[in-house]
Amino acid sequence: MQKITAVNPRPHLSHRDTTRIEPELKIIVLQPVVPSYRIAFFERLHATLGSRFSVYSSQQTLNGLTEYLDEYAWKKPLGPYCQIAPGIQWQAGAIGIDIKSGDILIVSGAPRCLSNLAVLIKARIKGAKTVWWGHYMSSTSKPWRASLRLLLMRLSSYIIFYTDAEKHEYIRNFGTTPYSHVFALNNGIETAEISRLRGTYDASHREDRIFFIGRLTHKARLDLLFEALADPKCAAIYCDIIGSGEMEPTLRNLAKNLGLEARIRWHGAITDERLISAVTKYCKLFVYPGAVGLSLIHGLSYGLPAIVHNRTRKHNPEIAALTPEINGFVFEEGNSKSLATVISKAISDNQRLNIMSMSAIHTTENAFNAEAMAKRFVNAITEIVQGKHVGSTDQVLPDTDLR
Secondary structure, eight states: OOOOOTTOSSOOOOSSOGGGSOTTOOEEEEOSOOBGGGHHHHHHHHHHHGGGEEEEEEOOOOTTOBOOOTTOTTEEEEOOEEEEETTEEEETTGGGOOOOTTOEEEEEOOTTBHHHHHHHHHHHHHTOEEEEEEOSSOTTOOHHHHHHHHHHHTTSSEEEESSHHHHHHHHHHHOOBTTBEEEEOOOOBOOHHHHHHSOOOOGGGSOSEEEEESOOSGGGOHHHHHHHHTSGGGTTOEEEEEOOOTTHHHHHHHHHHTTOGGGEEEOOSOOOHHHHHHHHTTOSEEEOOSOOOHHHHHHHHTTOOEEEESOGGGSOGGGGGOOBTTTEEEEOTTOHHHHHHHHHHHHTOHHHHHHHHHHHHHHHHHSSBHHHHHHHHHHHHHHHHHTOOOSTTSOOOOOOOOO
C-alpha cells in the first residue's frame, strides 16, 4: 500500500476498489468552517476521490484554528455562518448546493444549525444518500440535547461517528437498521510532520515541564492546573501553554496572583508544527485538566504521556485514545490537589514515562491520525455506494469509565 503525503496528487488510500464509485457521483461534505487540523484529512480524500469530492464551508475564523482556503481544489465557499436566534444558526448558501440523485451528502452533526437540516431534507427528496458526521455524546451533552441529536440523526441514512467507542455504544443501545448504518473514523490529526519533528523522548534529558495545547476556555479548566502548580508538591514544575481564547486575561491574572508568572510560558495560538515541536521537545507531560478532545491526540502524537480527569462522560470522544497507566494518567475530576499529586508523581518517574511515551506514539501511529481517518472514510463511502450493511455484526465493547 502506497504511503500518502499531502503532496502526492493521486495516492491509493484504501484497499477497497474506489473505481467502483461512479465518476459522475458527487461526494459533498458540508461544514460550518474548515479548521486547520482538517486540511490534511481533506487533502488526502481529494487525492484519492478526485474532483467528485468537495467541501462546502463558510470563510470565517474560529479562534485561530482556521485559515482562508481558496487555494484548495476541494474547497467550495459558502456565505456566512451566523446566529439567527438564541442557540440557532444558519449557513448562507448551503440550501443552494447542487445535489442530484445518487450523490452522497455528509453533513457536520450540528443540530442547532437549521440550514443543515434543510439541506438533509432536500438531499433526501432529490434521492441522494445522506450521512450525519458527528459526536454520539460530547462533554456538554445534556439529556434533552442528546435526545434531539439522536432524533435528528435519523434524517440521515448513515452515521459517521468520531470514534469506534461511540459507534459500539450506539449499536449497543440502538442496533442498526437498513436506514441507519454506522461507521467511525477515530478522529485524529496529521501526524506525518509531527513524527519527523518530535525527536527522541528521553524523560531524563527533559525539564520538569508540562505542556498544554488548546483553546483557553472555561471547559479547559486551566484554573485547576494553576492551583495544582501552586501546590508545594509542584513548586519546581514549569508549564508551556499554546492557545488563545476568552479566558486568557482571567488566567493570566490568576497565574500572577498565585505567584506562577515565572513558571508559565504563554505562546499564543500556534498551528505551525515546527513551532509547536520546538516547545514540546522540552516537556515531559501533556496535561489537560478539563474536557479534553483533539488536544489529547496532539499531545500523544508528540510522545507526551497525558494527564486528564477520570470522568469519561465529561470528555469529548477523543478520550477513547487514552488508556490509563499505559499512555497516560488520570486524576479526580475538579480536584486540584489530586492533579498536583498525579503531576508530581508522574514527572519524577523517568523510566515509566519513557515506556508510556512509546505507547502514546503507538496509539496515534496506528489510529487517531489523518491517514487512518481517510482510509476509513473512503471505505465507508465505498460501502455506502455499494449499499452494504455496516456495523450490525461488529463486536460490541463493554461499558468503560476511567473512574
